Amino acid sequence: MQSRQGRQDREDFSPGVTGGPVAAAGLDEMTAAKLWGNPCWLTYRLNYLALRYNVPLYNWVERTYGLSRPEYVVIYSLGLKDGALARDIANSSGFPQNTLSRAIQKLVGLGLIERTADDADRRCNVLRLTKEGRALFEESLPRFVDFEHMMLEALDEDERKTLSALMAKLVLASTGWPGRIGREESSQEKANS
Incomplete structure (x- = not known):
């Protein structure tokens, strides 16, 4: 059974589902229903915003650098915390380890990252950005930061x-x-x- 508060949270824009702020935002009826007529409103809204952020940025990364989303996620992760293990990147990104393994292999081949055996566990490899990988991260990061700032302008x-x-x-x-x-x-x- 749905709580009164849950209904109230979902209904904050309900009167305008076919007009008002929803129409002004250019949302179609299905998207509006999922955003405001949905018992799982929080997760859908978070996912919707993440997609509005991720899709254009990762399309730009692919056009600009020729890197897929998993490949760039490795670069971005190492840009924030160099010297990480693949499993740490998998845990923090949600990408399966096998998807990241292929991305890592390609990035090593492109000379953007390097891997060395972990001193604590020789079965694991520590991943680090190369000079070229660091330059790519530094060059691309402002686009991500600027897009997030643009998203937050509404607040x-x-x-x-x-x-x-x-x-x-x-x-x-x-x-x-x-x-x-x-x-x-x-x-x-x-x-x-």
Whole structure:
């Protein structure tokens, strides 16, 4: 059963689903329904905004540098935290390890990253940007930063701080989420048997 608060959160633009701010934003009826008539409004809105950010930027990366999204994610990750393991990039990006392995192989071949055996675990490779990889990251980063700033122009300074604090709170709470569905299903199965 849906809570009253959940309905209220979804209905903040409901009167204008076919007009008002939604129409002014150029949203079609299906997108509007998913954004404001959806019991999973938060995750859909986050995903929608992420797509509005990621799709044009990664298309630009592919046109400009000839790199796929997984390949650039490796570059971006190492630009933020050089000397990382592939599994750390996989964990932080959501890309499967095998997808990143192919990306890493290509980036090594292009001379954008290098890998060396990890002193702590010889089975793992530490990944680092080369001089060329660092230059690519530094050259491309402003485009990502500028796009995010443009997205945040809709909010005043206090709203940005509030959004940042709320997002941080959700991110910190999220560490326990992945395993919850499995535990709930197994508990439900036991109760039904």
